[in-house]
Amino acid sequence: MNKGMETQGLDQMVLEKGAIKKAAAYLAKKGYQQVIITADANTYAAAGKQLEQELRKTSRRAGLCIIDPGAAGDVVADEQSLLQLLIEIDPEKTDAVIAVGSGTIHDIVRFACYKTGKPFISMPTAPSVDGFTSKGAPLIIRGVKKTFPASAPVAIFADLDILVKAPQKLVAAGFGDMLGKYTSLFDWKFSHLTADEPYHEPSAVMTEKALRSCVEHVDDIGHRTEEGIRILMTALIESGIAMLIFGQSHPASGAEHHVSHYWEMEYLRRGSRALLHGAKVGVACAEISRLYHDAADRGVYPGQEPEALRQHGAVIREWLEEVPPEGEIRSLLQRAGGPVSKAELGIDDALLEQSLREAHHVRERSTMLRALNEA
Numbered sequence: 001m002n003k004g005m006e007t008q009g010l011d012q013m014v015l016e017k018g019a020i021k022k023a024a025a026y027l028a029k030k031g032y033q034q035v036i037i038t039a040d041a042n043t044y045a046a047a048g049k050q051l052e053q054e055l056r057k058t059s060r061r062a063g064l065c066i067i068d069p070g071a072a073g074d075v076v077a078d079e080q081s082l083l084q085l086l087i088e089i090d091p092e093k094t095d096a097v098i099a100v101g102s103g104t105i106h107d108i109v110r111f112a113c114y115k116t117g118k119p120f121i122s123m124p125t126a127p128s129v130d131g132f133t134s135k136g137a138p139l140i141i142r143g144v145k146k147t148f149p150a151s152a153p154v155a156i157f158a159d160l161d162i163l164v165k166a167p168q169k170l171v172a173a174g175f176g177d178m179l180g181k182y183t184s185l186f187d188w189k190f191s192h193l194t195a196d197e198p199y200h201e202p203s204a205v206m207t208e209k210a211l212r213s214c215v216e217h218v219d220d221i222g223h224r225t226e227e228g229i230r231i232l233m234t235a236l237i238e239s240g241i242a243m244l245i246f247g248q249s250h251p252a253s254g255a256e257h258h259v260s261h262y263w264e265m266e267y268l269r270r271g272s273r274a275l276l277h278g279a280k281v282g283v284a285c286a287e288i289s290r291l292y293h294d295a296a297d298r299g300v301y302p303g304q305e306p307e308a309l310r311q312h313g314a315v316i317r318e319w320l321e322e323v324p325p326e327g328e329i330r331s332l333l334q335r336a337g338g339p340v341s342k343a344e345l346g347i348d349d350a351l352l353e354q355s356l357r358e359a360h361h362v363r364e365r366s367t368m369l370r371a372l373n374e375a
């Protein structure tokens with residue numbers, strides 16, 4: 001867990017029961033007098049209120065910013081939410097801003113901190129995503145989602161007492177985000193081999209170890225045992241740190257993420273309530289696994305056989321052995337207690353087909369999905 005942390009500007013990383021108390025001690029040690037706790041109504045109840053009480057004990061002044069839900073009923077990282085927080089930040093007096101909550105709350109805070117130069121402190125309330133340490137914030141601006149530069153946290157306080165109470169669907173989403181590493185790690189090697197995209201072995205190894213520990217403990221994660229939640233949260237943070245070390249998202253994001261982003265953009269266009277990131281990634285990973293194994297092992301292509309497969313078939317098939325078949329991925333998702341099929345997510349056949357044909361346009365990345373679609 002500590003490997004590489006020091007070099008990434010992370011001052012302190014606490015994952016244990018009672019981590020909230022350590023957050024209060026950290027702020028006191030840093031001499032931060034005035035901080036802003038940013039949460040939504042749910043995460044305020046789950047952790048924000050307790051943090052506020054702890055801060056009061058050390059006589060810190062804690063401002064509070066409860067982000068209001070958007071039109072569809074969930075909190076969104078958009079112009080309104082950002083402005084709501086920016087209004088609370090005092091250029092002179094605010095010492096730091098603490099994100100208490102989900103990936104979305106983190107995105108709002110990390111962007112606001114980047115623009116105001118304030119330290120950003122992370123307090124995840126659910127092991128739902130690997131982006132807590134990200135230096136990019138996906139924001140929805142005028143209805144379009146785009147990722148903007150943002151601050152990585154100076155400290156993370158993940159309290160196991162709070163994380164074990166997170167709803168199962170958020171835990172399963174975190175597991176889905178981790179399962180997606182099967183195909184993202186494959187795509188990373190593929191893009192390095194076929195398009196000479198940069199590759200960094202230590203980041204790949206770190207991500208792969210994090211993935212394996214989750215798969216080995218899938219039933220603990222499904223039952224939300226303390227051990228299972230600790231392992232999942234550790235893996236999510238390590239995956240995030242691997243991306244920080246490498247400086248780009250390659251280790252943790254391949255075609256399965258591009259398909260997930262494609263579905264997300266379509267839901268935005270329709271004005272539908274957003275699906276959980278990791279729930280989409282897990283199901284998309286199963287779809288990509290099917291497509292890739294069909295192509296490399298069975299010679300079934302959407303179009304022609306890609307040049308890359310003709311040239312490097314043997315090594316690609318060898319790498320693909322590390323990617324479990326579709327059925328195994330779905331069964332792991334089920335054991336973690338999450339959705340396993342597109343139907344459960346409300347994705348219809350037409351949207352799935354369209355996304356598998358077009359999702360490679362979402363990012364400039366030489367994934368095997370791109371190779372299959374451009375052959």
Ligand SMILES: [Zn+2]
Nearest residue numbers: 130177277281
């Ligand atoms: Zn992800």
